[in-house]
Amino acid sequence: MENGLSVKGLRKSFGDRAVLNGVDFSVGAGELVVLLGANGSGKSTALRCVVGLAEADEGVVSVAGRELRGLTGAELARARRAAAMVFQQIHLVRRRNVIDNVCAGGLAGLPLSRSLTPALFPKDLRERAMACLDRVGLADRAKDRAGSLSGGQQQRVAIARALCQGAKVLLADEPVSALDPAAATQVMELLRELARNDGLAVAAVLHQPDLARRHADRVLGLLHGEIRFSTRGSDLSDVDIDALYAPDRAVAV
Amino acid sequence: MSTRKYLTAAVVIAVLGVAHVFAWETTEVSPGALVDGWRGMARFLAEALPPDLDWDAVVRPGLEACLTTLAIGLLGTTLSVPAALLFAVLGTRGRHQVVYQVSRSVMSFLRAVPDVVFALIFVTAVGLGPFAGVLALICHNVGVLGKLWSEAMDEVDPGPTDALRVSGAREPQVIANAVLPAVVPALIGLLLYRFDVNVRSSLVLGLVGAGGVGFLINQSIQLFEFDQMATYILMVLVLVVAVDLLSAGIRRRLT
Ligand SMILES: Nc1ncnc2c1ncn2[C@@H]1O[C@H](COP(=O)(O)OP(=O)(O)O)[C@@H](O)[C@H]1O
Numbered sequence: 177m178e179n180g181l182s183v184k185g186l187r188k189s190f191g192d193r194a195v196l197n198g199v200d201f202s203v204g205a206g207e208l209v210v211l212l213g214a215n216g217s218g219k220s221t222a223l224r225c226v227v228g229l230a231e232a233d234e235g236v237v238s239v240a241g242r243e244l245r246g247l248t249g250a251e252l253a254r255a256r257r258a259a260a261m262v263f264q265q266i267h268l269v270r271r272r273n274v275i276d277n278v279c280a281g282g283l284a285g286l287p288l289s290r291s292l293t294p295a296l297f298p299k300d301l302r303e304r305a306m307a308c309l310d311r312v313g314l315a316d317r318a319k320d321r322a323g324s325l326s327g328g329q330q331q332r333v334a335i336a337r338a339l340c341q342g343a344k345v346l347l348a349d350e351p352v353s354a355l356d357p358a359a360a361t362q363v364m365e366l367l368r369e370l371a372r373n374d375g376l377a378v379a380a381v382l383h384q385p386d387l388a389r390r391h392a393d394r395v396l397g398l399l400h401g402e403i404r405f406s407t408r409g410s411d412l413s414d415v416d417i418d419a420l421y422a423p424d425r426a427v428a429v
Numbered sequence: 430m431s432t433r434k435y436l437t438a439a440v441v442i443a444v445l446g447v448a449h450v451f452a453w454e455t456t457e458v459s460p461g462a463l464v465d466g467w468r469g470m471a472r473f474l475a476e477a478l479p480p481d482l483d484w485d486a487v488v489r490p491g492l493e494a495c496l497t498t499l500a501i502g503l504l505g506t507t508l509s510v511p512a513a514l515l516f517a518v519l520g521t522r523g524r525h526q527v528v529y530q531v532s533r534s535v536m537s538f539l540r541a542v543p544d545v546v547f548a549l550i551f552v553t554a555v556g557l558g559p560f561a562g563v564l565a566l567i568c569h570n571v572g573v574l575g576k577l578w579s580e581a582m583d584e585v586d587p588g589p590t591d592a593l594r595v596s597g598a599r600e601p602q603v604i605a606n607a608v609l610p611a612v613v614p615a616l617i618g619l620l621l622y623r624f625d626v627n628v629r630s631s632l633v634l635g636l637v638g639a640g641g642v643g644f645l646i647n648q649s650i651q652l653f654e655f656d657q658m659a660t661y662i663l664m665v666l667v668l669v670v671a672v673d674l675l676s677a678g679i680r681r682r683l684t
């Protein structure tokens with residue numbers, strides 16, 4: 177996993193509720209992997225543990241070839257920076273314009289004196305942000321207020337912000353769940369291009385098996401905090417899908 | 430199920446009814462007294478109209494007093510900002526339990542004591558005059574503004590904060606680029622709203638001796654100069670409407 181993501185034996189409990197029971201998976205550079213799983217199966221928790229929004233109880237995570245275990249402080253932060261995340265709720269600062277939002281992805285390297293308000297952002301950061309915005313096809317909207325864009329456009333801005341971070345690994349937690357089908361397809365195509373052409377390792381949580389079949393190189397099924405299956409996107413069968421969502425029905429009865 | 434609902438409704442209505450009867454008795458409501466008093470009201474109005482527009486004796490002092498009232502409201506609001514901000518931040522959810530409880534309690538206490546009571550206390554301390562009014566407003570406003578700000582901060586969506594944390598931004602960078610842009614417009618809006626309220630409060634504080642146009646109104650009533658009082662009340666009306674329009678206008682542009 178020279179430039180990708182590798183996760184081994186990831187465990188996480190909230191109180192006495194075990195959410196992740198030893199999750200193993202990897203995403204190679206240039207690969208788009210889709211995670212499927214019922215609500216509550218631990219998809220978000222797994223991604224949040226990778227980027228440090230949640231702390232795993234156990235497990236080994238490597239991002240872009242660097243094992244995070246054993247790293248601390250600034251070094252851990254630098255290694256983690258190679259992984260970016262986009263969210264279903266997009267999480268842009270809606271009042272700020274698009275380019276300032278994209279710039280915000282690249283703050284980590286800056287001194288405070290250049291980063292406390294957009295007027296201070298240095299020129300090279302702005303240029304880099306503009307290139308990222310161009311990459312997602314929204315360079316012409318740079319000066320618009322983020323909140324005035326459509327949902328699909330906002331999600332692409334969030335992806336541009338992740339690119340501006342300089343990420344090698346891109347995690348997407350239900351990036352298209354709030355989007356209409358056309359916008360969803362556009363975002364998925366962008367994610368796949370970023371994998372194919374730009375060599376990113378992309379992992380996306382989805383709820384639509386069809387999108388997974390169409391766009392994923394590989395599909396992972398998560399059930400009760402464990403990886404239940406791993407298959408090529410085009411090979412994803414209805415039996416696989418039922419295995420993920422049916423147990424809930426059985427329990428519910 | 431539905432019988433129980435009806436029973437609950439009946440009990441609520443009965444309790445409300447008893448409460449109103451009790452309140453009616455306690456406050457000595459007496460429509461008769463109001464009717465009998467119409468003569469007094471009419472005389473009062475007749476004396477108040479037309480308002481006394483004598484420039485040197487009434488209008489100029491009135492305008493000056495209006496400025497004082499405005500100044501009391503302004504300083505009472507501005508000078509309460511640092512303490513309000515401190516208690517607001519300490520009183521947001523997710524703080525250490527003790528810190529949270531202490532700051533919430535301080536704010537509750539300051540809110541519970543009306544500004545008029547603070548004014549009476551400060552009048553005995555620093556004497557009659559606008560300074561007592563400023564001190565009173567500061568005390569009460571720290572409690573109210575702190576609470577409002579605290580709630581506004583609690584409501585901030587943690588999403589953009591998460592997004593920047595993942596990018597490796599340090600805490601001050603996260604606050605400056607995710608928390609503040611989301612929360613500052615709300616904080617300024619609440620501050621303007623409090624300015625509006627405080628200008629009106631400072632009128633009432635004037636009635637108990639804290640200077641400004643409220644003081645003049647009180648004086649004119651005690652001297653039975655109802656036509657002067659009418660002038661002052663007209664001025665107050667203009668002042669209150671102007672401040673309200675100003676703060677509402679700015680707040681509208683913020684959102
Ligand atoms: N911060 C938290 N505190 C307590 N429980 C949590 C927390 N985050 C997630 N959970 C629980 O962990 C389980 C998995 O959640 P999540 O990873 O969000 O699932 P998914 O994204 O697959 O729907 C759920 O039962 C959820 O209630």
Ligand SMILES: [Mg+2]
Pocket residue numbers: 219220221349
């Ligand atoms: Mg989730």
